[in-house]
Amino acid sequence: MSDHNKQKVVELRDVRRSFSQGDVRIDVLKGVNLDIRSNEIVALLGPSGSGKSTLLQAIGLLEGGFEGSIKLAGEETAHMSASGHTRIRRELLGFVYQFHHLLPDFSAKENVVMPQLIAGTGKADAEVRAEALLTSLGLDQRLDHKPSKLSGGEQQRVAVARALANAPKLVLADEPTGNLDEATADIVLAELMSLVREEGSAALIATHNERLASKMDRVVRLHEGVLD
Numbered sequence: 001m002s003d004h005n006k007q008k009v010v011e012l013r014d015v016r017r018s019f020s021q022g023d024v025r026i027d028v029l030k031g032v033n034l035d036i037r038s039n040e041i042v043a044l045l046g047p048s049g050s051g052k053s054t055l056l057q058a059i060g061l062l063e064g065g066f067e068g069s070i071k072l073a074g075e076e077t078a079h080m081s082a083s084g085h086t087r088i089r090r091e092l093l094g095f096v097y098q099f100h101h102l103l104p105d106f107s108a109k110e111n112v113v114m115p116q117l118i119a120g121t122g123k124a125d126a127e128v129r130a131e132a133l134l135t136s137l138g139l140d141q142r143l144d145h146k147p148s149k150l151s152g153g154e155q156q157r158v159a160v161a162r163a164l165a166n167a168p169k170l171v172l173a174d175e176p177t178g179n180l181d182e183a184t185a186d187i188v189l190a191e192l193m194s195l196v197r198e199e200g201s202a203a204l205i206a207t208h209n210e211r212l213a214s215k216m217d218r219v220v221r222l223h224e225g226v227l228d
């Protein structure tokens, strides 16, 4: 299949977002256009405060208040109900954040099982999938550990496995290795990318790190409210 014919997972047209603080209005996104095709891993760069997290929240349907068109896997989400957004998040999207946000009272495996149960997968199948994902991230000896008993890199690997648990078409990652030392960040990012590729997903990964960004398929830069 040529690139041209590959399905677009993300199509943003003229996406805008402003915030008001008292009398001051900040225009953060001023007309963002972006296409991401299936299997593409895209780095989102931009200075602190340029709106990277805001853009990920728009695509992740995590907040309202956006103008413009946000199509995910061909579906326009702009005027959908909250339950429509919840369905799309569950069926299409996986999230990784800078901090792992794992459930502290549950094991690594249970943290990866949980989103699958919520999506309707049976327990036995969910456990098999969780073990396979965690094993592919080198955590086969850590399945029953609680997050507090894992290193920072291991915690982020569990978060990566959780993000991929429901086979999302798109992984949205906001500084996924920003909390790790450089060597660990490189390894975890490489693992995230290879798992995204194996699973046939696409990814949009916000980072400050030019070196890590250069390893991705494409780099887009947020600058003064638009993508270069």
Ligand SMILES: Nc1ncnc2c1ncn2[C@@H]1O[C@H](COP(=O)(O)OP(=O)(O)OP(=O)(O)O)[C@@H](O)[C@H]1O
Binding pocket: 019, 020, 021, 026, 028, 046, 047, 048, 049, 050, 051, 052, 053, 054, 055
């Ligand atoms: N809920 C909010 N209310 C008011 N202003 C906000 C809100 N969320 C974000 N902003 C403002 O929007 C701008 C962009 O923030 P955002 O977090 O998207 O930037 P970023 O590029 O992700 O930054 P960083 O790299 O530091 O994480 C900032 O000026 C921020 O203060």
